Amino acid sequence: MPRYRSIFKDETKLDISYVPSRLPHRDRELRLLMEFFSFLLQFPAKMTQRVIITGDIGTGKTALSQRFGVDIIREADKNGTNLRYVHVNCREYRGSLFMILHHIISLFYPNFPKRGYAAEELLRNFLNILDEENIYLILALDEFDSLVEREGSEGVYKLTRLQEMRQNKPQRFSIICILRDLKAIGALDASTRSTLQSNVISLEKYSKEQLRDILSDRASLAFKTLTVSEETLNLIAELASSEGGNARFGIELLWRAGKYADAENFDMVALECVRKAVSSIIPTVRKSDLASLSFHEKLFLLSISRRFKESENDHISLSEAEKAYNIVCEEFNIEPNSHTQLWKYLHSLSSIGIIETKVASVGSRGRTTIIYLSRIPARELEKELSALLEKEA
Template sequence: MTPYRSVFKDESKLDINYVPRRLPHREKEHRLLMEFFNFLLQFPERMTQRVIITGEVGTGKTSLAQRFGADITLEANKRGVNFRYVHVNCREYRGKLFLILQHAVSVFRPNFPKRGYSAEEALETLMQSLDEENAYMILALDEFDTLIEQEGSESVYKLTRLQEMRPGKPQRISLISILRDLKSTEKLDASARSTLQRNVISLKRYPKDQLVDILNDRVAMAFEPSTVPEDVVDLVAELAVSESGNARFAIELLWRAGKYADAEDLDLVAAECVRKAVSSITPTLRRSELASLGFHEKLFLLGAARVFKGSQGTYASLPEIEEGYAVVCEEFGEQPHSHTQLWKYVQLFSALGILKAEVTATGTRGRSTRVSLPSVPASELEKELSAALEKR
């Protein structure tokens, strides 16, 4: 038996919960958070802060908060401030304030009873524990919208106006609220909303070049050298862009592609592995769509599938695909259609999301079309098309 080999060096670096030391293209936001909470390092007892982080799925909200949390904890502890960063996913606690606060209490009092008291008492206990230990805390409420939905304005108001109940005492708890869309805060009444929205950091979708940087960082950490070609990173980034710039999707896709490469005992992650990975995450190949295609459309797509399967590359030129189509036509005893017609097929398959065509300028003479098969494994596509053509 040959020894097990893997393209991975350390696949834990692609885990959904892994927070890298450096967050590419979020440096500015990280600095901004440091500015907002700078007081914690100098005079923590004098004030508290409330920050909202918004952004779509996979824009780095959670990672940014956690990276910042770890960094400021280290810095505060270095300066002798007893500080804790507590990150709570509100959805995990069904949006219930009591359960969220109980989790925060358990950080200081691990054996504190789980029931027999109210959310208000949990909050008092938390404040008392912080006072006893002369500690300060940032409570990061991830998926904050779940808390709003479950508990409404009252709970948010309680969290933000804590200090008013204890005048003259040191301020202890700052908040970071993390949510996809500020719209969910519209459900709150005006007073609760105004206490929350002082500082909003909104994270934009990652464009392709930024996703490439993120992926390259992870490739260096998680994969053996030279096992992930540049064009494969490019393909993964391209796919993530179509998933609205979702970095989490990109990283998961990269991991799955690596797994497919390992399963097939490959030396490197091929584009085909990415296609298999993406079809396992999002089934883009629908049989009904294939069945509704015309005969020559199927022949053309079969030709393209074979070209991708044979080359294992990410991209193919249009003439290469036309050649593949011509071979398929010969096999089926058909006269191939003209170039103009084939160009229309490419447009059709692009619209269906099966192929992706990009016009690239090559030097001074003319332009050429580069075609990729982004989300369907070529082998699977070939199998489906052969079956559909046989039925005819």
């Protein structure tokens, strides 16, 4: 049996649960979070904090909070403060306050009974346990919207206001609420909302360049050297950017592309592997979309796919595509259409989402249209189109 070879050095670095030691382009937010909670390092019992982290999918909300958790615990350890950071995904507990609290308690008392008392009682027990063990806690409630949805104002209010009802006792826990859209807490009543909304950290979508930095960081941790090219990273960054600046999507794509490369026994993550990975993650072009193209559109797309199949670039120019198209027309013994016509085809193909185009200026004069084929493996596209054209010819 041949020995198994892999271009991965450590694929766990691409896992969703991995907390990177560096968060590119989130330094400011991390510092801000540290500022908000710096009191915990000096006088933990005196006050409590509530912070909201919001942002779209894959903007680094969870990673930011978890990174902060690791950092502040390290600082607290130096001080001798018994600070813990607990990260709970509310959706995993179906947004139930009771189940969330039970999960946290079970971290300290693994066999804490599940039945026989109400959420309020559990909440009091939760505080008793923190008192008993002299623990200060930062509770990160990820997918907080599911808790709001399930428990409404009352549950959230209880959680945020609980400590204020305890006279002359130390403040024990602070909360970080993580959610995609602030609108979700609009459903709460005004007083509950006001207890939450004092500190909001909004994470902007990552730009293509930022995504590239993130992917480059992760690739160097997860892959052996020289196995992921600049072009591959650029293509994945482009795709993640078109998915709404979603870094998680990009990282998953990188992992999948690596897996395809391993399966093919490649020494590098080829662009074709990325295209395969994309078509396995997101629904790409349906076959019916291809079938409904005109004959010349099909010929043009066939020539584009052939050009990409042979190229290791993540893009080709319109003039390259045109040359390839002329060759294909010759092959099919048909008169090629004009440049203007091809330009129209390009627009219709990009509006269906088969290809992407960008206008770039070249040197000092003129502009050129650049074509990207990022979502569909060129090989598959060529096969499909050849079959369709054969039927029609």
